[in-house]
Amino acid sequence: MKGFILSFRSEFYKSRKTAGFWGAILLPFFVSLMALLIFYFKSEKFITMPAMMLWVQFALVALGLMGTLLLPMYTIFVAYSVNNVEHKADTWKTLFSLPISRWSVYGAKFAYAVFLVLLCLTLFVLFTITFGNLLSVLKPELKFNTYHLEWELTQVYFKLFLSSLGILSIQFLMSLLWSDFIKPMGVGFILTIVGVTAASKGWEYSYAFPYAHPMVALTTMFKNKKGPAQDIVIDVFTKDVFVAVAVSAVVFVVGYFIVQRKSVK
Template sequence: MRSLYISFISEFYKSRKTLAFWSAILLPLSICLIIALGFILKYDNLVKYPPQMLWFYFIYPIAGIMGSLLLPILVIYNTYAITNMEYKGDTWKSLFSLPLPKLSIYSSKFIYIIFLTFLTMFLFAIFIIMAGHGIELFRPQLKFSGFNPTEIIFRSFTKMFLSSIGIISLQFLMNLLWNDFLKPFGLGFLMTIFASIAANMNWKYAIYIPQAFPSLTVMNIMNSKKGIEFAIFDQAIAHSLICGLVVFVAGYFILLKRNIK
């Protein structure tokens, strides 16, 4: 357990100055700021809406693009960036020649990528709430404070976070197998486009495509009663977690059999 902890701390130490780490913070911040700016500038069109609808209009563009594109691409990029750090410096060999269990080294990277995704989702939730109340400071006519969205926002982003676990495991495995930008990134991107179309067309097998889980999750949230009555665990989330676990375990056994070059 200690070796897992120190490996995780090392992952943070190594990546804290990289785009992967900062994108986890800056992406939610910049998106929320841009939308907030839009609300402040175009407030006269929005004054007529009740607080609940104001929150809905704020979250809708984020959740919509998040499910179909942003979350999968963010995960694909983060996974690439964290594993590529080792390829770039040719440091896999030094990592695996340290007196640490291979499982700790492998798991810490996987957990760190999950942590970065969690951080992004958590910050999205925080920044959305802050932005809503911030907008009201500039435009008191927009009564964001008339509705408390905290629970629904956190539940939505928890659900979206869980839906990404399957993609993380697949991308992580691909990045371990290929010291290449194009193969894992290109394949992941193509699968995301395909899965997004499949999910939006309600293709019955979309539920088995990991890249479709975020899209399906967002659709489930949007289609729920009043947009607020939804369960965190549904079929897409269950498939995401199962996919994550199975690929994670398979990846470890593949790693054990591989030579580190």
């Protein structure tokens, strides 16, 4: 456990100045800021909306982008950037020669990639809530402060996080095997386009394709309710989420056995 903690801390120090790390902070900030500016300058279009729908429309600005391309592409980039540190500096030999088990090194790298994706999505929740409430001050006619969507937003982004794990594990393995930028990023981008297309066209088996999971997660997030809808009820654990977690676990184990046999000569 000590080796894992040391390795995880080392990943932070190595990546704290990289685009992968700062992307986790700046991406949610600027996307949420864009939503704020849209609602601020076009406030007359939203004045008549009930508070609940106002929050939904505001949150969908970011969710629409994240569920289609931003989340898959950021996940692909994070998986690449975490391993690229070692490829670029040619330090795999040094890393595996340390008196720390390969399990700790590999597990810490993957855990750090998961952490960056989780950090990014957590900040989306925080910035969405903060900027929404800020709008109720800047534009009092937009009554964001009369309704609370914190729990529902947390559930939605947690579902998106789980749905991204399949992509993350696959891309992490590819970036571990390939040192260049083009192969893992290119393959990931093509598979993302295929996944988004499959999900948008309503392919019945899109839940089984990891690169379609973020978009599928959004389309399956509302529970079916009979009668008038009084509140938003989020269905987090749908079959696409279970597939994403299962794929992540399987690929993670496969990746570990590959690392175990990786030469350091």
